[in-house]
Amino acid sequence: MAPREFAGAIPSFVTGAIPSFVTGAIPSFVIVAYLIAACAGPQPVGTPPITAGTGAQPREINLIARDWEFVPPIVDLVPGETILLHVVNGGLEVHEAIIGDSAVQEAWERAEAAAVGGPPGQTPTVSVPPELAGVRVVVGSGERADLEWTVPSDTAVVAALIIGCHIPGHWERGMRAAVRIPPLPGS
Numbered sequence: 001m002a003p004r005e006f007a008g009a010i011p012s013f014v015t016g017a018i019p020s021f022v023t024g025a026i027p028s029f030v031i032v033a034y035l036i037a038a039c040a041g042p043q044p045v046g047t048p049p050i051t052a053g054t055g056a057q058p059r060e061i062n063l064i065a066r067d068w069e070f071v072p073p074i075v076d077l078v079p080g081e082t083i084l085l086h087v088v089n090g091g092l093e094v095h096e097a098i099i100g101d102s103a104v105q106e107a108w109e110r111a112e113a114a115a116v117g118g119p120p121g122q123t124p125t126v127s128v129p130p131e132l133a134g135v136r137v138v139v140g141s142g143e144r145a146d147l148e149w150t151v152p153s154d155t156a157v158v159a160a161l162i163i164g165c166h167i168p169g170h171w172e173r174g175m176r177a178a179v180r181i182p183p184l185p186g187s
């Protein structure tokens, strides 16, 4: 680790231990020693480690839908956990979050495209075969929808999941989020 990499990123618990009137006089190798000592302890991390949700305590996940993207673009899902997904529509259009593999996404894309020009309404009533339904949450502009959902326990199934919006035109504009299986503490 080059000391330069820590410029501006020195954890406050390290700098706080060195009185400011002294730091100017401390040879850099001493500061490096401090940092190495600090590295031996618990590592500071950018995002908190994920604790898998349970039925009694679902893990809350916020997913913002915008015109026409999801934020964040990657959603962590732990196989078998229960989540409480808050889909917030921060855009001007109706959006939806469909969770499923690529076959599910294609089924919804076809079904919704076929419904264009149907009865009035921004979200036409469409359906897909049950085995291709996945999970669907439709959210109006400025609204929020909550979904409690237990993630499949099969890792391969979870790894194949995509979150997509198939309100006509949205998917082709790239409105999708990837699913990632995060490392768990101790794994």
Ligand SMILES: [Cu+2]
Pocket: 065, 068, 094, 095, 096, 165, 166, 167, 170, 175
């Ligand atoms: Cu959309």
